[in-house]
Amino acid sequence: MYLLIIVAIIVCIFRLPIVKGIIGEAIVRIIIGKNSIDSKAPKFVINNLVLESANGRTSQIDHVVINQNGVFVIETKNYSGRIYGNDSQINWTQVLNYGRVKNHFYNPIKQNYTHICVIQELLKQKVEIFSVVVFVKGNIRYINSENVYNVFGLMKKLKTNSKICISIEQMNLIYDTLIEHNKNMVVSNSEHIACVERMKNDVKNGICPRCGSILVVRHGKNGDFMGCSKYPRCRFTKSID
Incomplete structure (x- = not known):
């Protein structure tokens, strides 16, 4: 009896949105890996970056990957079911239980655009910045956007290709700038x-x-x-x- 209660509690905990979000971000962290500046494909990785814009607003960014192709700003979603949406819509739709349940959430492309604006504001230099939205579980075939990926698409997107846009020195400067602004902020x-x-x-x-x-x-x-x-x-x- 007690075992069933414990199992039921664990199941309920794992269904909480905040727990799903933590799990999704953990999966993406494993995929993007850690800093590897001395490898053949150098990169810097920053997780859970909190930045402040000029107007005093804060942006909490799930992941930032910097390699020689550019800066990748990653927003992670751990939603199940079918996901419907496009770049211009204000809200997207999650469909569950064969269409019997529909939930709406703010367009993550627009959410990530805000994050990119803050980063551009801080860097004060022209650099290629890519918006990447990752759905860890959901069926994304109904989303009309070039910026949305599943975990396999994310791996392919982050793979450094022959087009070198950023030097190692620029990568270091971008990384140091973002870390400096993150460390100097005491935002709970x-x-x-x-x-x-x-x-x-x-x-x-x-x-x-x-x-x-x-x-x-x-x-x-x-x-x-x-x-x-x-x-x-x-x-x-x-x-x-």
């Missing part, structure tokens, strides 16, 4: 959550959380949404609830 999880709440309040008050400009109603092929008035300089968008 509670502070990051508080920052996210401030962003939500800004949106409620019609203020763009990315640049501080006014949000306006825009019309797209998938319906109306809130967008920054400074578009295309700022591409922040939010669905209208």
